[in-house]
Amino acid sequence: MTGAICLEDFLKINYPVNLKLSAAHPYGLYSLETFDYDNNGYEKKLMLLDTLKNRSREVGLPFVPDEYEFDENGVIYMAIRGDQTVFYWDSFPLGNPQQLMELPFKVIKFGFYKEHCYFTARVQLPSNGGTPYCSTKNPFYQEGVGVVGDGLVGLFKAQIKGRDIRLISGLELDIEAVDFDFDHSRILYSAYTKSQVKPVASRLYSYDILGEKFSDLKDGNFRIGLIKSISRHESVFTGVDLDHYSRNDAQQLYRVDHQRGTCELLGPWVDFSNEHPSVVSDSAFSGPPGLLFHEGKLYLKRVHKNRDVLYVTDLSGETEVLETGLTAIHGFALNSRGLFLIGLKELSLLEIYQVSPGKSLPVTDHNRWLKDKVLSRPKPLTFEYRNETYEGWVYSPNPMVKGHRYPGILLIHGGPKMIYSDVYSHEVQLLAREGFFVFYMNPRGSDGRGNEFANIRGHFADEPYDELMAFTDEVLRAYPEMDDNLLGVTGGSYGGYLVNYIIGRTDRFKAAVTERGISNLMTSINLTDIGYQYMMEYMDGRLPWEHPGLYMENSPVYKAHQVKTPTLFIHGKSDYRCHYTEALNMHSALVFNGVPTKLCLFEKEGHSLVVRGRPVSKKHRYQEMLAWFNQYLKRGVR
Numbered sequence: 001m002t003g004a005i006c007l008e009d010f011l012k013i014n015y016p017v018n019l020k021l022s023a024a025h026p027y028g029l030y031s032l033e034t035f036d037y038d039n040n041g042y043e044k045k046l047m048l049l050d051t052l053k054n055r056s057r058e059v060g061l062p063f064v065p066d067e068y069e070f071d072e073n074g075v076i077y078m079a080i081r082g083d084q085t086v087f088y089w090d091s092f093p094l095g096n097p098q099q100l101m102e103l104p105f106k107v108i109k110f111g112f113y114k115e116h117c118y119f120t121a122r123v124q125l126p127s128n129g130g131t132p133y134c135s136t137k138n139p140f141y142q143e144g145v146g147v148v149g150d151g152l153v154g155l156f157k158a159q160i161k162g163r164d165i166r167l168i169s170g171l172e173l174d175i176e177a178v179d180f181d182f183d184h185s186r187i188l189y190s191a192y193t194k195s196q197v198k199p200v201a202s203r204l205y206s207y208d209i210l211g212e213k214f215s216d217l218k219d220g221n222f223r224i225g226l227i228k229s230i231s232r233h234e235s236v237f238t239g240v241d242l243d244h245y246s247r248n249d250a251q252q253l254y255r256v257d258h259q260r261g262t263c264e265l266l267g268p269w270v271d272f273s274n275e276h277p278s279v280v281s282d283s284a285f286s287g288p289p290g291l292l293f294h295e296g297k298l299y300l301k302r303v304h305k306n307r308d309v310l311y312v313t314d315l316s317g318e319t320e321v322l323e324t325g326l327t328a329i330h331g332f333a334l335n336s337r338g339l340f341l342i343g344l345k346e347l348s349l350l351e352i353y354q355v356s357p358g359k360s361l362p363v364t365d366h367n368r369w370l371k372d373k374v375l376s377r378p379k380p381l382t383f384e385y386r387n388e389t390y391e392g393w394v395y396s397p398n399p400m401v402k403g404h405r406y407p408g409i410l411l412i413h414g415g416p417k418m419i420y421s422d423v424y425s426h427e428v429q430l431l432a433r434e435g436f437f438v439f440y441m442n443p444r445g446s447d448g449r450g451n452e453f454a455n456i457r458g459h460f461a462d463e464p465y466d467e468l469m470a471f472t473d474e475v476l477r478a479y480p481e482m483d484d485n486l487l488g489v490t491g492g493s494y495g496g497y498l499v500n501y502i503i504g505r506t507d508r509f510k511a512a513v514t515e516r517g518i519s520n521l522m523t524s525i526n527l528t529d530i531g532y533q534y535m536m537e538y539m540d541g542r543l544p545w546e547h548p549g550l551y552m553e554n555s556p557v558y559k560a561h562q563v564k565t566p567t568l569f570i571h572g573k574s575d576y577r578c579h580y581t582e583a584l585n586m587h588s589a590l591v592f593n594g595v596p597t598k599l600c601l602f603e604k605e606g607h608s609l610v611v612r613g614r615p616v617s618k619k620h621r622y623q624e625m626l627a628w629f630n631q632y633l634k635r636g637v638r
Helices: 007-012 368-372 426-433 462-478 494-503 520-527 532-538 547-552 556-562 579-591 616-634
Strands: 015-021 028-036 040-051 055-056 067-070 074-081 082-093 098-103 107-113 114-123 152-159 173-181 186-193 203-208 213-216 222-229 236-243 252-257 262-266 291-294 297-304 308-314 319-322 330-333 337-342 350-357 360-364 379-385 388-395 406-412 439-440 482-492 511-514 567-572 597-602
Touching: 007 114, 007 426, 007 616, 015 040, 015 330, 015 337, 015 350, 015 520, 028 067, 028 082, 055 074, 067 107, 074 107, 082 213, 098 114, 107 173, 107 252, 173 222, 186 222, 203 222, 203 236, 213 222, 213 291, 222 291, 236 291, 236 406, 291 330, 308 330, 308 350, 388 462, 406 494, 406 616, 426 439, 426 579, 426 616, 439 462, 462 482, 482 494, 482 616, 494 511, 494 556, 511 616, 520 532, 520 547, 520 579, 567 616, 579 597
Parallel strands: 152 173, 406 439, 406 482, 482 511, 511 567, 567 597
Antiparallel strands: 015 028, 028 040, 040 055, 067 074, 074 082, 082 098, 107 114, 114 152, 173 186, 186 203, 203 213, 222 236, 236 252, 252 262, 291 297, 297 308, 308 319, 330 337, 337 350, 350 360, 379 388, 388 439
């Protein structure tokens, strides 16, 4: 039955994630996550994908695996139970797992080679000693992990029965990415050298399993992202050459010769990033970012304008751009049957697609329920401002009565190096159903248009502010049905920061909802889990202790006395990217100055509340946002 979107419809969304394909068999595995509202959590099923018949079925297991990897004859499952990890092995057609081993660690990544298991896990160094948490390092905590203090991630080796467990990477390194290349008897990993302040640059290491020897790439100074082993002595990585570029610039693809200890650019220099996730939606989970090597070619996602594409590069550096037909890519895998992607296309939700150049064929239909809903359709709007062309989209109220005037809401994305596009967002559809115009754009600082466009160093807020105001003017001119006296604004993370910034400089918006944003750059630079470097870069390398005026000018809390806009703050108490005290600061300042305001602080929710929050929290968030905008923007609607 067709009908309008309702708030509780988000509970129907199915999320396929973590797609992996077997190299030896025509099968794939992925997890299908759904909401479990009664238990305020998520239900996860393991799904087997038949790539010959393009259909899937649930794998009946007595436990829920947290991770899985194919081997030549079957699948190895990993299940975390408290502070322990249990491994199982299962043969095709799957469903009869046998326990392999148990480890007294919460394993992060793993691989089995002959009679041993190699894995990464977090090591808490003795200086912590439990509670109270003590640390000499920064960051003190990490988003999605909690307090890390003096801990680090190490590489371990254990006999397959769980005996003789050894840390083989040492206590001076903190491992980030790892690639188990057992075809060439080695393990590749990137790691930071342990120091009081986590450095921007990391180094690439190779561990020879047979010879039990380490080598490292000493050439260069890189911020390393993704890594992949391609031969016995060669590998590739995505990274930023910090001797020439800034940490936030587009990562390039480099080829490494570990025998010589050198690396060189592989393929042409590309002015598009590989940020992940990139396209903003409250209705899509992202799997891990991918760098795949298949039949002599490397596959890497990059962000082009308002969509994701795949770059395919061979070992000579020849590169082609593969247009998949999808707008957002949330995971991809390859086997002899071809290329399979998890992604978003137009106003549909996440599905798995088989992709060939220029087209994509859906092989799952987990979210067919959305096809029966009447949705508001995005209409593109481009405009010129200060010799630059900008892209935006406008959603009309659903339904819309001719002759009526409606309130409008400006959305601002986070990052700032992310992008809006025309994909499905439950939040947008709810606001349109409630009778609001919804409009958004990609101002400077956004992704998809190269380093120069993304560069707002020294102009962290002022330039995007001017562009967002110009865009609002353009939307009002294009849509006379929108009431310019009933405008609202909302955004999250960097978008939440900009909302805080905006309401201190204009009262054109009659309601604001700011989520997980920061209000005081002087404090946020010390609290965020991504370290000092993020804010320092956007402040053009200047430190708050040396340039306090610059930081105060860009800190919304110091303009709180100028705010007149009723403002709702939404924040997770376990948010370590943008600490909840940032919302509390701004909220308290508005209370002091007599501005209508409300703070909703969600226990046990982090920076990903909007996407990965628990269902009760997500529902409450939608309710609070709708109630706030209805209260302050529906008065006098005609």
